[in-house]
Amino acid sequence: MSRRLEDFLLTIWRRRGGLSALLLPLSWLYGLLSARRLRARARTAWKAPVPVVVVGNILVGGTGKTPVTIAVCQALRARGWHPGVVSRGYGAAVGPAPRLSDGGGGADRLGDEPALIHAATGAPVAVHPRRTLAAAALLAAHPDVDVLIADDGLQHTALARDLEIIVQDGRGVGNGRLLPAGPLREPPARLARADWLVTHLAADEPMPPVPAAPRAVVMRLRPEGATHLASGRDLPWDAWQAEQGAAPCSAAAGIGRPERFFAMLRAAGVTLSRTLRVPDHRTIPADALRGLPPGPVLITPKDAVKCAAPHDPRLWAVRAAPAFSDPGWPDALDQALRTAARGRTGGA
Template sequence: MSLGEWIQKGWYKGSPWLVPLRPLSLLVSMEASRRLRRFRKVRSDAPVPVLVVGNITVGGTGKTPLVIALVKAAQARGLSVVVVSRGYGGKTNQYPVTVCEQSAALEVGDEPVLIARRTGAPVILDPDRYNALQVAIRDYQPDLVISDDGLQHYALPRTAEVVVVDGQRGLGNGRCLPEGPLREPASRLKEVDFVISTGGGWSGAHPMIMRPDSVESLQGGHRLSPQDFLRSHPQVHAVAGIGNPKRFFNLLNILGLNITPHVFADHHAYQPADLAFSDGLPVLMTEKDAVKCRAFAEPHWWFLPVEADLPDGLLDQMLDRALGKD
């Protein structure tokens, strides 16, 4: 078990060794609350509608499929959309950088490339989200800017906030870092416009289910329905380098696959040796992992795209709130 896995186990399953960290957690909570109060007091109007999609926990919660769904819904309305992001996991240190469908995931990060490929929208990376917003306005004059993460980046003005919560893991022990997984106190959820829960029910949240699409070959040109893939490949190596790999493995089990799971760190930079399994069984991974493995993909490597399935009308409600139309 890695250090990160050990810490997360303590956060979500309880551990007495975390208790001595409580004074530090209280300081983090107080500072987060102070920054939020200051933001509310001196906040400036966003120059264009800005919708922030973030979370209050460390690690992934399923934001990227929601961002993709929001971009597509906005584009269906005829709106011009730009996404701004930090680009975690990338190697570039020259910002701002604009990500397109052909960008290298190992350089700019897996999630920005995935968003660009699925939506065709420009994705602007900069740790300074406010600067990314200015670049978006200058270069694209968008009708809407969507921030992938950045909830705690209070230099970024916004017109609406959406928080995504992992419904399976919840908020762990409910403590702020380092005793728990929270970036801000749980009370922050009461102040955002929408709370979305992935993978399980969450009181007061709107559910979001990940619906699998067809299973696709990393080498391209070959696509199977999940049912046809199961008939041809009932047993696979399942690979996941995401915030909650268990969610992906559970989905594969629901589809009826017999899996050998392989967990990698979120945003892992894959090498061919990582996936060199000796038995010749197919390798099935998330789409987020696939964007980093295409350059050295083998014929028996596959990925499973998913679509965010939300209650009817919810995407429109979020867009209307961001656009000031509700």
């Protein structure tokens, strides 16, 4: 989807205007067919031999699922788990059989987000549009995996899940309508059935209305370090700022909401002379990078794994660390998963 079309749709979906109202009959049809499909798949869902955590959203576009998946994976590993990740593999021609990170973790094989998750966590990753096939292949190849994290798997009900984490952003539920009259894949009431609702906000973005039922957590990303793509040199963020941050910089991002990345940089004290927005999952064009003014060019790790010009000496990939409003929520997740695991083994 082009940025121009995406911006047009986002404008429509912010409010319940006339064009949105005209599309309501299609939304009703979409809701009916989607609910029927989700129920049918759930009736025959495959139950993995290990607990499954689903990270997903009901809002179209990037909400921040990938940093949440990475944070969950790292938190569980720190608590003694051996997580594996399954994903669709968007952007990669996966073929009939699942692809595993064992054969190479590049974006061309796995897709940009699974490649980033594998690089950031070291966890084994399997990709396939049918998450059940990916999960079975991953468990067969890695019998030590004792918990599966399904990235962007909320609507893939053929894979049974023990816990659900829904990620939203500052848009909340938009105008509250289903596609195409609004930005939602499922009705707003779906949020109340999640185990956790993580709201990803930019540095000073206000909190949208949040339903009372799920355990709600706010996530904000902060720069943690920067890696020079051409040399592989890695600096903590304060060291990068001391060395590079005094001069104006450019920033480029091909993610769901590039403005969040730019806002994070500005909040961290970076002066941005130019920004470049690219459609989600697209590679930042080398000629567009050449058109940016002299000085450092900051990009996201997701863009770095598929960068068309990795030897451009101006490019730095900025690593961001999540800050959660409830730092203890991974402990509650850990305990819930241990309960689920005991239920599978029949333990007390």
